[in-house]
Amino acid sequence: MGRPPCCDKVGVKKGPWTPEEDILLVTYIQEHGPGNWRAVPTNTGLLRCSKSCRLRWTNYLRPGIKRGNFTDHEEKMIIHLQALLGNRWAAIASYLPQRTDNDIKNYWNTHLKKKLKKLQLGSECEGYDRDRILSSEATSRGQWEKRLQTDIHMAKQALCEALSIEKPEATISITCETKPKPTTTQPYTYASSTENIAQLLHGFMRRNSPKPTTPKHNSLSSAASSEGTSTTPGTTTSTTAPHNDNAIDLSEAFESLFGFESFESSNSDSSQPLSPDASLFQGESKPDINAQLPLSLLEKWLFDEGGCGGDVSAAAQEHADLADMTLDENPDLF
């Protein structure tokens, strides 16, 4: 279509964002919520294109983002998920809600690719050939996707039932619809996860954020505000992604079932403590699922396969089974 990219317009600023611009953007989103990006530059006076604003928000300013070193656990998850899903970074990121797709993509390209290459070189001597495994992955993918789809369907049904019967105001981010509609009217509490912005906005956040969120609408958005990452309307995480994508749908289930504090618990070595504001945000009304659900299920799935590049179809099977299992074994979660 002949339409020129918005960023080609004259007077549109490019390049790194300044703290002032960040403040403008955060302030605006604080008031209006993310979404309607087209209007953001006009309403904020930012000389940025809408795309740039959205990107800045989703990749940097959005609450709940963890920055800094990836833990072993995250690394393994990424490797595993990449083998499973390919370069679908948004889908992968949905399993690691504290990381952005951009972050994961960068990490993959800069660290993990090399690491795996090394690994492959090393293991080829021992008769281990990742390429072979990866090619078999292609053929098995069709099979496991079918199975996955069935499992997801069942999981969703169970969730829908559980949600409608037991807890109309449930704080789970899963949805019974295929396309959750982003809302922009919901009250948000924002606390940037990035240290600089957290500091920058310290006074701002004290003034504005710790108002208890009173969810206007049901499960989706209440979880959104408490989770802080996954269900922010208009963000890149897959809970709102318009994909008809198995993995993504399943990830919703995963996210809602496990919460991702559990990963945090394994990230205790993280050298990047959350800012006070961020932790304030993250701790806010987050359902304490860990207490009820054993992490070992997920960890088992991750680590029981004898390292990266294991049998992916089996992994997917377990992956799907896990969702089922969780539903079967933990109905009281809902």
Place this chain on the structure above:
DNA sequence: AACCCCATCAACCGCAACTTG
């Protein structure tokens, strides 16, 4: 000290999917 090379990551770009009128 100056230069080069490389790694990292924020940001951009183009395309596709989705939404809306």
Place this chain on the structure above:
DNA sequence: TCAAGTTGCGGTTGATGGGGT
């Protein structure tokens, strides 16, 4: 149904900083 507008995604680029020579 279709075209225009909007949003999301993945690939790529470019600025920056650190390390080596």
